[in-house]
Amino acid sequence: MGRIVGIDLGTTNSLVAYVDSQTGRPRCIIGPYGSTLCPSVVSLDPDGNVIVGEPARKRLLTQPERTIYSVKRLMGRGVADIQDEVKLFPFRVDAASKNVIRVQLGDKSFTAPEISSFILRELKNWAEAHFGESVDRAVITVPAYFNDAQRQATKDAGKLAGLDVLRLVNEPTAASLAYGLHEKQRGLVAVYDLGGGTFDISILKLIATSEGDIYQVLSTNGDTHLGGDDIDNLLQAFIHEQILQSDEIDFSPHGEIAQELRKELISLKHGLSEKESAKLRFPLPNGKTFEFEFTRGMLDAMIRPVMERTMTPVKRALADAQLKPEQMDEVVLVGGTTRTPFIRRTVQEFFGRAPHTELNPDEVVALGASVQANILERGVSNMLLLDVTPLSLGIETYGGAIGKIIPRNSPIPASAQEMYTTGVDNQTGIDIHVLQGERELAKDCRSLARFTLKVPPAPAGLPRIEVKFLIDANGILQVGAKDVRTGEQQQIEVRPSYGLDDAEIERILEESIEYAEQDFAERQVIEARTEAESILVATSKALAGDQSNALPAGDRAKIDAAVAALKESVTGSDYKLIRKRIDELNHATQDLAEIVMNSAISSALKGKSVGEV
Amino acid sequence: MTAPAKTSALPADYFCVFGLPRKLWIEMNALEQKFLQLSWKLHPDNFVNASEEERELSLKRSSELNDAYRTLKDPVARVEYLLAIEGERKEGEKKQQAPPELLEEVFELNESMDELREAKAAGLELDGMKERLHAAETNFGQKLAEVDADMRQTAKDWDNAVDAGAEEASRKQIMARLNDHLNRRSYIRNLVLNVAKELEEA
Numbered sequence: 001m002g003r004i005v006g007i008d009l010g011t012t013n014s015l016v017a018y019v020d021s022q023t024g025r026p027r028c029i030i031g032p033y034g035s036t037l038c039p040s041v042v043s044l045d046p047d048g049n050v051i052v053g054e055p056a057r058k059r060l061l062t063q064p065e066r067t068i069y070s071v072k073r074l075m076g077r078g079v080a081d082i083q084d085e086v087k088l089f090p091f092r093v094d095a096a097s098k099n100v101i102r103v104q105l106g107d108k109s110f111t112a113p114e115i116s117s118f119i120l121r122e123l124k125n126w127a128e129a130h131f132g133e134s135v136d137r138a139v140i141t142v143p144a145y146f147n148d149a150q151r152q153a154t155k156d157a158g159k160l161a162g163l164d165v166l167r168l169v170n171e172p173t174a175a176s177l178a179y180g181l182h183e184k185q186r187g188l189v190a191v192y193d194l195g196g197g198t199f200d201i202s203i204l205k206l207i208a209t210s211e212g213d214i215y216q217v218l219s220t221n222g223d224t225h226l227g228g229d230d231i232d233n234l235l236q237a238f239i240h241e242q243i244l245q246s247d248e249i250d251f252s253p254h255g256e257i258a259q260e261l262r263k264e265l266i267s268l269k270h271g272l273s274e275k276e277s278a279k280l281r282f283p284l285p286n287g288k289t290f291e292f293e294f295t296r297g298m299l300d301a302m303i304r305p306v307m308e309r310t311m312t313p314v315k316r317a318l319a320d321a322q323l324k325p326e327q328m329d330e331v332v333l334v335g336g337t338t339r340t341p342f343i344r345r346t347v348q349e350f351f352g353r354a355p356h357t358e359l360n361p362d363e364v365v366a367l368g369a370s371v372q373a374n375i376l377e378r379g380v381s382n383m384l385l386l387d388v389t390p391l392s393l394g395i396e397t398y399g400g401a402i403g404k405i406i407p408r409n410s411p412i413p414a415s416a417q418e419m420y421t422t423g424v425d426n427q428t429g430i431d432i433h434v435l436q437g438e439r440e441l442a443k444d445c446r447s448l449a450r451f452t453l454k455v456p457p458a459p460a461g462l463p464r465i466e467v468k469f470l471i472d473a474n475g476i477l478q479v480g481a482k483d484v485r486t487g488e489q490q491q492i493e494v495r496p497s498y499g500l501d502d503a504e505i506e507r508i509l510e511e512s513i514e515y516a517e518q519d520f521a522e523r524q525v526i527e528a529r530t531e532a533e534s535i536l537v538a539t540s541k542a543l544a545g546d547q548s549n550a551l552p553a554g555d556r557a558k559i560d561a562a563v564a565a566l567k568e569s570v571t572g573s574d575y576k577l578i579r580k581r582i583d584e585l586n587h588a589t590q591d592l593a594e595i596v597m598n599s600a601i602s603s604a605l606k607g608k609s610v611g612e613v
Numbered sequence: 614m615t616a617p618a619k620t621s622a623l624p625a626d627y628f629c630v631f632g633l634p635r636k637l638w639i640e641m642n643a644l645e646q647k648f649l650q651l652s653w654k655l656h657p658d659n660f661v662n663a664s665e666e667e668r669e670l671s672l673k674r675s676s677e678l679n680d681a682y683r684t685l686k687d688p689v690a691r692v693e694y695l696l697a698i699e700g701e702r703k704e705g706e707k708k709q710q711a712p713p714e715l716l717e718e719v720f721e722l723n724e725s726m727d728e729l730r731e732a733k734a735a736g737l738e739l740d741g742m743k744e745r746l747h748a749a750e751t752n753f754g755q756k757l758a759e760v761d762a763d764m765r766q767t768a769k770d771w772d773n774a775v776d777a778g779a780e781e782a783s784r785k786q787i788m789a790r791l792n793d794h795l796n797r798r799s800y801i802r803n804l805v806l807n808v809a810k811e812l813e814e815a
Contacts, residue, residue, distance in 0.1 A: 166661055211653050379662045386652055410683050413657065413676035470676055473657045 002136035004166070004377045005029075005127050006174075006369025009116060009140055009154065011072040011197030011227060012336065013037040015366035016123040018131075019374040026178060026367040026374075029123075029130045036363060038126070042118045043067035044105040052122035060259045065092065066106035070229060071119075073197050074101050074112040075157075076149030085225075113153045117160035124161060137164045139373040141365050143198040144170035145222030145313075145390045147436050148448050148477050155476065166376045168474040171195070172202035173217055173387055174368030175334040178359060180206055180215060187329030190318075192347055192355070193365075194310060195335035197227040201314045203321040203328075212382030219320035219409045220390050221313035226306065228337035234302045235265045239280070243290050257285065272299045273339045300342040307346055314350070320409050331355040336362050386411055389471050396433035396442040405469060408438065415470040419484070426457040430465065434477065434494070449494040453481055465490075528578035532570050535582060539563060539589055542596045550595050555588070562588040627681035627694060635695060636775050637768035639685060648682045689798065692764065692791055695771075701788040704796065712797050715756075719804065722749045726811050733814075743812060750808045757801050764794040 006026070008015045015036050017028045028036035033054040043056035044066045051059065059067045073085055079097050086093060094102035094109035102109040120140075127135045140163075142154050151168055158165035169177075172191035179189075186206050193200040200222040207214045239261060244250050264282055271278045272294065280292045318325060331347065333355045338344065347355050359367070375381040388409045394402040395418065405416035420430050429452040437445030455463045464484035471477055481490040539559065542548060548556075566581040628635050631647050653659075655675040660668050684690045696702035729742045767790045774784055 167658070207649065209649060209653075211650075214649055214652070216649075376658060376661045379659065381658075384653060384656060384658065386656070407683075411679040413672055414679050414683070415676040416680070470672070472672060473675075 002134035003127065003131050004137040004139075004373045005123075005135055006366055006371070006373040007120060007123055007138050007140045008171070008174075008366035008369055009072065009119065009142075009157070010040055010365075011070050011195055011229065012040060013196070013362065014040050014119050014123055015363060016127050017363070017366040017370035018127065019370050026370040028363045028366055029126050031126045032129075036366075038119065038123060039069070040072065040119055041067060041069045042071065042105070042115050044108060046106065048108075050118050052118050061256060061263065064256055064259050068103055068105060068115060070197055071103070071112050071115045073225065073229075074103070075116065076112075076147065076151070076153040077101065113157040113160060116154070116157035120157055120161035120163060124163060136162070137166055137373075137377075139167045139169055139369045139376065140165055141171045141174050141369045142168050142475075143195075143222060143224055144172050144193075144200040144202050144217075144220040145198070145224050146475070147224075147391055147446050148475070149446070150224065151475050155474065165474075167372060168476070169369055169372050169385070170200070170202065170217070170220065170387055170390075170475075171198075171365045172200045172220065172332075172334060173204070173215065173385060174366075174372065175332060175364045176202070176204050176206070176215060176368070177371045177383070177385065178364045178368035179330075179332050179356060180213065188323065188327060189330045189332060190314075190325075190328045190351060191332045191334060192310070192314070192338065193222075193334035194337040194343065195227050196337070197225065197229050199223045199226040199310050199313065201310070201317045203317050203323060212384065214384050214386060216386045217388045217411075218323070219317045220388055221317040221320070222390070223309065223313055226309055227335075230306050231269065231303055231337070232262060232266055234305075235269065235299075236262055238302070239265060239282075239290075239292065242292060243282075243284065247284055247286060247288060247290065249284055249286060268294055269299060270339075272296050273341060296341070299340075303340055303342050307343055311350070325351045328353065333357050334361050334364055387473070387475075388412060389414060389475055391436045391446075392438055393448075393469060393471065393477070394435050394437070394442075394445065396435060400442045402435055402437075402440060402442050402445060406471060410471075412471050412475060413473050415468060418467050418469070420453060420465045420467060422455055422458070422460050422463050425460050427460065428455055428457060429453060430455060432467065434469070434479070448477060449479075451479070451492050451494060453492075454490060456483070456486070467492075524575040525573045525578070528575040528582070529570055532566055532578055532582055535585060536563065536566060539585065539592075542589070542592055545596070547595050548592065551592055555591050558588045559585070559592060626698060627684050630678055630681040631685065633685075634775065635698075636772045637688075637691060637695065638772050639691070641686070644682070644685060648678070651678050688768075689764075689795070692768065693795060696788055696792055696795070699788060701785065701792060702795075703792055712800065715801075718749075718752070722746075722753070722804065722808070725749060726808070729811060746808055746812055750805065750812070753801055753805050753808070757798065757805060760794055760798045760801060764791070764798065767791050767794060 003018070006017045008017075015028050015038065017026050019026050030036055031038055031053065035054075038053040039057040041053065041056040041060060043051040043059040043063060045051060046066075056067055057069075060069060068091065074082060074091065078099055079093065079101055082091070082093070082101060085091060092104040094104050096102065096109075100111050102111055103115065105115075120138075124135050124138075138158060140154055140158055142151055146154070154168060155165050172193045175193060176189055176191050186208060189204045189206060191200070191202045191204065193202075200220065202220040203218045205216045205218055207216060236258070240250075240258075261282060264280060268278050268280055275296075277293060277295045280290070280294060282290045282292075284290050328351050331351045331353055333344065333347065338347075338355075338357075338361050344355060344357070371383070372385065375383055375385075389406065389412050390408060392404045392408045393406040393416070394404045397403045405418060406414050420432075422430065431450065431452050433442065433450045434448045435442055435445040436448050439445050453465050453467065455465060462485075466482045466484050468480045468482075469477065470480070477494055479492045479494045481492055482488070483490070540563075543556075543559070551559075562581070562585040566578070566585050569577045569581045572578075626635075630651075631644065633639065652675070655671055655678055657668065657671045657675060660671040663671070684694050693702060725742065725745050729739065729746060732739055732742060767787060771784075771787050771791065773779075774787055
């Protein structure tokens with residue numbers, strides 16, 4: 001079995017972490033560009049290669065039509081849901097999209113789980129390069145307020161990336177796990193998590209028991225479409241307006257210039273967390289430079305509405321836990337957006353205590369995910385996470401009303417049984433509509449699934465079908481039905497209304513496995529060839545030198561044969577064969593290498609006194 | 614669509630899950646301790662590497678534990694659950710009907726709410742009406758507290774009856790009282806929520 005990792009699949013950045021077996025501490029893996037953050041950006045080359053992370057982020061400026069960011073906003077959502085997002089984000093929705101949104105990247109289109117799977121695959125590669133071993137299992141974090149469809153979409157993404165998703169963990173819960181381990185916290189903890197695109201608040205109770213520490217979530221609330229992105233949108237709209245007024249230039253919010261401007265504004269926003277003011281200098285297409293002096297006060301004015309929108313969920317979470325802000329023992333800030341001084345100050349004022357910021361707010365969720373991954377890998381542990389379902393689960397009843405069967409903030413796994421019967425004679429099916437949400441009418445809640453219970457023909461009211469709804473530890477719904485009279489079980493396939501169905505997953509999976517194996521093999525061939533190249537160059541250089549004369553004739557023949565064999569293997573694409581021939585050449589050149597080494601040392605010593613060495 | 618007709622379906626006895634008798638007074642701290650202790654044993658996180666059968670069983674047992682905890686923790690849900698497993702919970706049509714002794718006050722309240730809505734639509738001054746509604750809100754809030762007190766008292770009667778090994782008939786009579794309290798409570802609570810909503814919107 002391969003290694004297990006924790007992954008924070010974020011709106012803006014994604015990270016992968018593991019628990020160091022030597023120190024027992026969680027660590028984020030540094031990627032090929034020197035950072036633990038992998039920008040959640042995916043770009044598709046004209047020749048079909050998928051590019052993820054930093055290089056893809058650069059393409060936002062040069063090839064915006066084949067590059068996508070913030071895809072997390074589309075997870076588990078239908079075409080009708082995202083009309084607002086489309087106005088603000090450069091999502092090019094494939095016109096042929098039905099229930100599941102397909103995004104156009106160049107001339108191809110992909111679903112959100114597929115695009116997310118590219119990001120996960122990239123992180124998997126980072127981890128495999130780090131360990132030198134395969135990675136096949138993961139704990140992936142999701143916003144606590146994600147609904148069933150969004151969770152299912154995330155799990156699908158993991159599957160598509162070739163990962164066995166052992167658990168979906170809520171982001172604030174993961175953060176508290178990392179802090180709990182780090183700070184040995186106890187008591188009531190509020191986790192305020194404002195990321196790039198989502199906001200969560202969770203209230204937890206950390207309890208020390210004789211068997212270990214329990215992290216019990218008491219309540220959670222949030223907004224899955226609220227985050228730093230919204231501040232960026234406000235900034236961008238403001239500057240567009242300024243440019244329109246001063247230079248009468250109106251550019252589409254989706255074009256290359258807009259992406260360039262957005263990038264500038266984001267770095268300006270980051271700068272204002274440290275400085276009181278910052279100047280924007282932006283070259284315009286008319287050759288002029290637009291200049292604007294930004295103060296922290298102006299930025300605060302734009303953050304204020306976003307901050308205020310977070311307070312309603314905060315108050316609801318506290319009310320559900322029957323607690324008051326001043327009862328919190330600790331307050332933890334998570335997510336890059338909480339670096340903003342205005343947000344820190346406002347949170348501090350609300351809870352009446354200084355929030356914890358010791359751990360890097362970008363990394364803390366991934367660190368917590370790896371802690372949970374480690375717990376699950378070992379099977380038995382001295383830590384236990386008890387989480388809740390963020391939204392009430394209900395069934396549509398007469399007149400479009402909703403009957404709640406599992407209330408929000410119920411500890412998960414949670415279940416509910418309902419008994420159904422027929423209304424007319426010989427009715428053969430009963431339609432069930434499952435929803436998630438807090439509103440009283442079905443039309444205002446999130447439709448999760450519709451299915452029909454099969455009923456054997458009988459007089460009205462006689463059949464008794466028991467339906468069991470179960471929310472598992474990932475927050476994902478399972479449904480089973482039993483005919484009470486016959487004892488016959490019905491397997492009910494519940495796929496979210498806006499999700500991929502099993503056939504689609506299988507198809508994508510088959511394609512991606514083909515791609516993946518191809519990708520993997522191609523990468524291996526390239527790496528093996530590069531290595532062969534360098535050893536061939538080194539060997540021929542050594543053979544050309546005077547030192548090679550010291551080589552026994554038999555050795556020389558062996559080396560020549562090994563060189564010829566390696567050169568021949570490089571023309572093919574069997575990387576295992578190339579590796580084998582590299583090993584053989586290495587073996588054949590052992591003596592040569594020694595001679596070269598000795599002569600290098602003696603030439604280095606030449607002309608130097610012993611004392612200088 | 615033929616809307617589903619449902620009757621009740623009940624899983625394992627929640628009182629048994631915690632090893633408790635079917636009584637209504639529960640020591641909350643002990644309930645929580647027991648919940649945490651059983652969670653260590655049953656939670657699916659401890660069975661990730663186990664056989665599929667064991668994983669299924671852990672999912673089933675831990676969801677029952679959580680359902681039981683969620684229900685018994687809440688005093689009102691606890692009463693509802695007890696009546697349900699004893700087969701004595703009768704919502705019937707009473708749910709939507711005002712209890713007779715409240716009829717007059719409910720009538721007045723509905724009138725005040727209508728007036729407020731009309732005045733709001735006409736853009737009139739609302740302060741006086743709001744004040745009346747606030748008074749009604751306080752009044753029904755007190756009634757809610759009274760029902761809760763009645764419920765606590767009857768719950769004690771139930772526990773005593775269980776301890777004394779009372780006859781079926783007297784138990785049923787207590788449960789009928791509990792059932793009335795529940796229906797009355799649910800009615801008044803909806804009223805209070807509606808007034809609060811109306812005031813918030815005004």
